[in-house]
Amino acid sequence: MDYRISEPVVGPRPEDALPDSVTTAVKVVVVGGFGVGKTTLVGSVSEIRPLTTEETMTQASAGVDDIAGIERKSETTVAMDFGRITLSDELVLYVFGTPGQQRFWFLWDGLFEGALGAVVLIDARRLEDSFDVMGRLEERGVPFIVAINAFPDAPSYPVADLRESLDIPDAVPVVDCDARERSSSRDGLLTLVRYLYALTTTTSEPR
Amino acid sequence: MKEPKRAKPRPWEEGGPDRLYLLADDRNPPEEPVSLDVVTLIVSRSEAGSGMEPERASIVGICGYPLSVAEISAYLRLPVSAVIVLLTDLLTSGHVEARASIPARTMPDVELLEAVMHGLQNL
Ligand SMILES: Nc1nc2c(ncn2[C@@H]2O[C@H](COP(=O)(O)OP(=O)(O)O)[C@@H](O)[C@H]2O)c(=O)[nH]1
Ligand SMILES: [Mg+2]
Numbered sequence: 526m527d528y529r530i531s532e533p534v535v536g537p538r539p540e541d542a543l544p545d546s547v548t549t550a551v552k553v554v555v556v557g558g559f560g561v562g563k564t565t566l567v568g569s570v571s572e573i574r575p576l577t578t579e580e581t582m583t584q585a586s587a588g589v590d591d592i593a594g595i596e597r598k599s600e601t602t603v604a605m606d607f608g609r610i611t612l613s614d615e616l617v618l619y620v621f622g623t624p625g626q627q628r629f630w631f632l633w634d635g636l637f638e639g640a641l642g643a644v645v646l647i648d649a650r651r652l653e654d655s656f657d658v659m660g661r662l663e664e665r666g667v668p669f670i671v672a673i674n675a676f677p678d679a680p681s682y683p684v685a686d687l688r689e690s691l692d693i694p695d696a697v698p699v700v701d702c703d704a705r706e707r708s709s710s711r712d713g714l715l716t717l718v719r720y721l722y723a724l725t726t727t728t729s730e731p732r
Numbered sequence: 733m734k735e736p737k738r739a740k741p742r743p744w745e746e747g748g749p750d751r752l753y754l755l756a757d758d759r760n761p762p763e764e765p766v767s768l769d770v771v772t773l774i775v776s777r778s779e780a781g782s783g784m785e786p787e788r789a790s791i792v793g794i795c796g797y798p799l800s801v802a803e804i805s806a807y808l809r810l811p812v813s814a815v816i817v818l819l820t821d822l823l824t825s826g827h828v829e830a831r832a833s834i835p836a837r838t839m840p841d842v843e844l845l846e847a848v849m850h851g852l853q854n855l
């Protein structure tokens with residue numbers, strides 16, 4: 526089936542077209558470990574069927590066969606899901622889901638550049654996955670909030686305990702989220718934007 | 733009143749010699765003229781030329797209405813990095829226009845965040 530070099534490109538459905546009046550696009554990033562609910566969250570808030578963009582990661586793999594100095598390269602394709610929310614006639618928001626594991630950080634360069642901020646999505650059954658992510662965001666100066674995704678069999682920790690075990694600063698909002706619910710996912714994004722607003726108005730006010 | 737202030741370029745139909753305003757950004761070295769973000773919006777300014785390479789023609793074809801670089805990447809099934817290369821040529825030749833996205837590394841301004849908040853609240 527896949528023998529043709531290029532298949533005809535199918536663009537957006539007419540009902541998915543952005544109005545021509547849109548001039549400004551902003552983005553936020555949802556980041557978390559595998560299976561934490563990123564794709565689900567993006568899908569539940571998006572007005573279009575979520576789309577996927579792929580990047581290829583080439584890694585030199587050191588193996589036992591390298592005696593001759595021949596570098597073996599392995600290629601991995603990493604998918605990023607994203608969705609779109611038209612906020613007004615002029616303004617559109619894109620929501621990207623990206624894996625948080627360290628080996629995917631190469632994806633972050635173009636993605637976090639210019640992003641408003643991030644939602645760190647956490648599965649309470651696997652808290653340790655999120656340490657690296659938050660540290661890395663802090664390093665890059667990307668403001669973030671933490672959303673705990675509600676899996677039924679997850680232990681429910683008091684927020685104070687979560688803050689302590691994940692070392693989340695007091696100022697950073699921590700919210701519960703059900704990524705399957707549009708309103709809950711929307712509220713997660715809203716929490717982020719309110720937090721960004723608070724950061725901006727408290728740091729940029731003239732003294 | 734609460735609408736975002738920035739990024740109000742002229743309507744794209746107007747055209748004119750300054751249509752490559754993104755290229756004229758003197759903070760960037762000439763070898764890297766356009767800084768295209770995954771959410772930079774692209775709009776076609778003309779029809780695809782008959783001799784145009786299929787990928788380029790596809791971009792011009794699907795950007796009748798604004799599409800982000802990420803959306804173009806998804807529809808073309810090409811990595812963002814490849815799409816950016818194609819778009820750089822299409823911007824230079826004037827086949828497409830890029831609408832400013834939020835400048836990198838600046839704290840978003842208050843009006844913009846207000847507009848995002850209101851938009852989300854009204855969902
Ligand atoms: N119970 C519950 N299940 C969820 C939630 N979010 C995602 N899931 C499920 O968890 C699985 C992994 O989610 P997915 O969005 O693919 O995770 P990703 O790898 O981070 O993109 C899927 O089967 C989802 O249906 C949630 O909030 N609650
Ligand atoms: Mg996923």
